[in-house]
Amino acid sequence: MQSSSISRQTKLSLLKVFIENKSLRFGKSIHAQLIKAPTFDLIQTNHLINLYSKCGHPGVARKVFDSMPERNVVSGSALMAGYLHNGMPSQALHLIKEMSFEENFEHMNEYVFATALASCSEMRALEQGLQCHAYVLKSGLVFHSHVRNALLHMYFESLSMEDALRVYESVPGFDVFALNSMINGFVGSGRLSDAIDLVSGMSKEVELWDHVTYVAVLGLCAASKDLRLGWQIHDQILRRGIQFNVFVGSGIVDMYGKCGDIESARRAFVELSVKNVVSWTAVMAAFAQNGLFEEALKLFLEMGIYGVQPNEFTYAVLLNSCAGLSALKIGDAFNAHAEKSGYKAHMVVGNALINMYSKSGSIEDARNAFGDMRQRDIISWNSIITGYSHHGLGGEALEAFHDMLTKGEVPTYVTFVGVLLACGNLGLVDDGLYYLKIFMKDLGIQPGVEHYTCMVRLLCRAGQLDKAENFMTYTCTEWDIVAWRTLLSACQVHKYYNLGKRVAEHILQLYPDDVGTYILVSNMHAKANRWDEVVKIRKLMRGRDIKKEPGVSWIQVRGETHVFASEDKKHPFMSQIHDKVSELLSQIKLIGYVPNIDCVLHDIEDEQKEEYLGYHSEKLAIAFGLISTPSGAPIHVMKNLRMCDDCHTAVKLISLVTSRKVIIRDANRFHCFDSGLCSCDDYW
Template sequence: MEIFLVFVALSLLWQLHWWRHSVIAMPSIKVPRNYHVPFLFKPKVIPGSIEDPIKLLKKAADTKNLRLGKTVHAHLIISSETSKFLDIFHANSLINLYAKCDRITTARHLFEYMPKRNVVSWTALMAGYLHKGLALEVLGLFKTMVSVDNLCPNEFVFATVLSSCSGSGRVEEGKQCHGYVLKSGLLSYQYVKNALVHMYSSCSEVEAAMRVLNTVPGDDILSYNSVVNGLLEHGHVKEAMDILDMMIGQCKAWDNVTYITIFGVCAHLKDLILGLQVHSQLLKTDIDCDVFLSSAMIDMYGKCGKVLNALKVFDGLQTQNIVSWTAIMAAYFQNGYFEEALGLLSQMEFEDILPNEYTFAVLLNSCAGLSALRHGDLLHASVEKSGFKDHAIVGNALVNMYSKCGNIQAANDVFLDMTSRDAVTWNAMISGFSHHGLGKEALNVFQDMLEAGERPNNITFVGVLSACAHLGLVQEGFYYLNQLMKQIGIEPGLEHHTCIVGLLSRAGQLDQAEKYMRTMPVKWDIVAWRSLLNACHVHKSYGLGKRVAEVVVQMDPNDVGTYTLLSNMYAKAKRWDRVVQIRKLMREKNIKKEPGVSWVEIRNTTHIFVSDDNIHPESSQIHEKVGELLAKIKLLGYVPDIAAVLHDVEDEQKEDYLSYHSEKLAIAYALMKTPTEAPIRVIKNLRICDDCHAAVKLISKVTNRLIIVRDANRFHQFQDGKCSCADYW
């Protein structure tokens, strides 16, 4: 501990030096010459020497000005007598400072070193852990406070502990805290009641929340706001709407929080009409439309698909803070404007507004939408520097970003390094492994999830069933669907039954898959039928494929993918007359096949390639490189799959068509421009063709490179002549 204190004190002294010589330093400060290094000393008070340190520390904490706080801390250290500790008031102020400035480890060291602590000391540290989302630390401190230090909690402690239970879904601990509240007689404090209502609502204990709510006066708007928010956070929309009806009937007036809550309801329901009505009603009141209320409107319009409305509200703000900036970023992200969302970061930083954990989450998920790995890496570095990496929402976004950008190992590294995980974390990792064809790893994570006591949800089982499909685990898949899901209390939905169709199809049980779809009382969508159609193509079951294609075309007469897949099957069967019929039908319906496009990011530039591309400034060198690669893999047995060419032309011409598909061009260029040990990541807008799949497997072998291709269906990791999809996609 002494070494730690010396280190901290010395690190703070340079802050004092800066403060003494800064143009903004206070002229009344007097700095003693006898520097001492103890960390928690009682300061020698020199009247008029410095503004009240406690006031300065409060100001630093409220504004999160860590530099100012460290400067005051340094002053307290060097103006102290070595034999005396800081008094409890200064120590508490320092704990509050470091906790609010996201330096919880430093705050904890200060706390542990205090010779005597009071309720304020415990509350400040608990609040710091609550801010970081570390619920178990808050609950542990609370238990130690009442059982070891024998201190009586006050209303602030209870509000903090109950908020921690709300955020982590720990209703049993929340009930115990409720008992403490009743014994202590602190239920009369309104914000304790509100915290109880919110805790029960957040933990899906609707009846308990209503019992507490019924003890509140009818005109108390805060409790109503709290219970509605809690219900909405956990999907109890009907109950939330019932409470809103009560608010209309009983409450005298709505406040800002009420309008924020109602806009939240509109956002959750994506009810634009209701949102417009509420906005209109708000304009008729004298309520000040502050930045938080405006941010709620921005969020509502964003979730309702009205980005221009959201932008109009944002631009109308006189002052914009991190909440409003994050809200408009989220509005862009939710509507697929990923580049626009990322572009707002530089504008925000130009206004000297720093991102918080929610901002980083939106930005990282935008990178995931673009598969912009380099931008994601840069944001990850900023997260580390900013101290937000331990926030679950940021960790979840990092796992999602790396998974969708093709770096599943980095996603797993982030996952393993996370200090706290929720269901979203586990789902992101399970789905990430499944999407990359790593079914065994996905099921291992699922087992770890169960052992950790985290309750799976419907999204979890989509990833699990997808993993079973990749591994061909038919019996296990049906066990998860028919037994485990029901044991947990999850009713299988369309997406789970679609996974079963994929499972049977991948296992080659196409007749069973069709029977499953024809007999199950499920309203199938086009995704499930298309999954079976794709299996018919892979397993060359053209008779069934024709029947399935007819169903898909009936559901979507303009689905270009179905016509293309059906044409592919006829071409492989050398039924050129049927290929001609399909193409004629497509012309009559004015359906055009989307051209194959691939792109690869090298350094700061994204290079886009179209099949048989001659536009790229280095196209001649790229074509030469493709020829070189094809010559090498032919020595390993590569034979161009000319059956994949949908034209009735000579075989030599068919081979030329295949040679310069967009993914081959992108891979060749990446091999030319990247270090020999670097993985290559290519994104393609369509399903990778059979010939390119076979070729890239061998290219990965002759070049000894990891080549990752993200096509319209999944990720393919090519390495040493093999693909993670096991040749099924």
């Protein structure tokens, strides 16, 4: 490029284009010409600072800045923005201090403070943010909408919605940026009804809403699972002819997914004219959130066919789908995949790995995934704490909880579910009550039915069933079937037959079709030799036409899932499997196994019942695992129902005679059988 032939104006226009397109190479050639020029040009040099800032070279921008014989406020604010957008917000704040010392600077303007406040947000530097707030109030810069919005944002980041609200209300008039920020602020801090009030208050200005407003409002519908509002907004977007960009499109898919309308999510996705990794991930997430994990995994293959590359969120969705399926081996494969493509270091992926390994029964791998993380957030801690608890490792869970407090992390609603479960594993009644009544209260967390159910379980485990019943009577909450079944199951374990009978009657009044309750109460009466009661229950079941949901277990061997149902004869290796079961049963009988025929609910002769027990699906799956994996390898089995007492006893002994770890995920929890013991301590 010939320097002399290009006018100053042309150079400026070219620079603007190069900055916009981030064409560093061409921009540099203009820089070369400016260096050769006989006179210094402030505006052109400011453009250069902007060029290097936007192209990811704040260091070079700084060199240009330092070499200037004369600077103004634009030079400074351009460099500040460079620092901010290249991950150096503290340098931006450092620079504003330097600028305020230099006398030849004009007064600070709104650009400088918008950037300074944004830097404070990024650093969560509330102290310095407050100083900026004071200055912009005094100088009147707060009336500039960019400044005001940066202020709003700063208060969101420091979780101070009240201050944000004051800033928002201090300036009259409609500003779509401020509205969008406020909606997202309310949704982000869980104040959904405030968000809804704000949005309905702004419905008259609907013609001023833009894309971002719709994305924010769709997020509100998703967070509040308000499908009706979602429909209205979707309809309004269509009627107003809002162009579908990829943000709005993904927002619609996500909204339908989170509201549980998977068909609409799928349709909205198919109709998108432009799809990117975000829209693909959104629709995969929609499937996964609604329990359609295999569909989500299938979509990943389809996405690959279209040449779309996954990102960290895609891996998180995939891993969570594996968690839903307890697909340990596939999860392992995605772990390797994420590592190779460089996404493993992302926190969302680390969190999803903890979740996947923990839900697939491999708590050791979950522990390692947690240990490998460079950065952790509350989700990471909650995942590992609840993971330990579900695996019966109460001590580890409480240790992690205390670690977390030491690191300054603030526990949440979910944290305390894990903590109370851990107290349950360890039988720590007083600790549990302390966490529920004092710790949670101090943090302002209102306990929910999950916490109360943990308390019931804890009291039951400690054998204080009367207290548990009292607790349920006098605690004001919407008790669900899980809680009632917890109490009933304890009545069986602790032989509280009268209470058990009362509880069962109560449950069956509320849930007359709950098979689990029939099984539990019938087992309980059998244990007490109350055969008249057992017969009554069977009659009741027959009268109400209640059929036991068939027990199904499955196991993954070399990437394939093998499904077993009771009395299943379809598997190609069934005769070997039955031989193996018989072999195992005679082995464990030698060390004291007595078949527990009360676990068979069918109306058959007692002699047949023992044979029947051998066909329970988890026994078949374990036998298949034993004959098809190398000796010493742990066996992972999933089951759709709660494990029965007989299988539980048998598997403990099987783990002893075969020297194998057997990990079973049943409908309630994990059982890790090792050397004749189970991690649930026979309480589930």
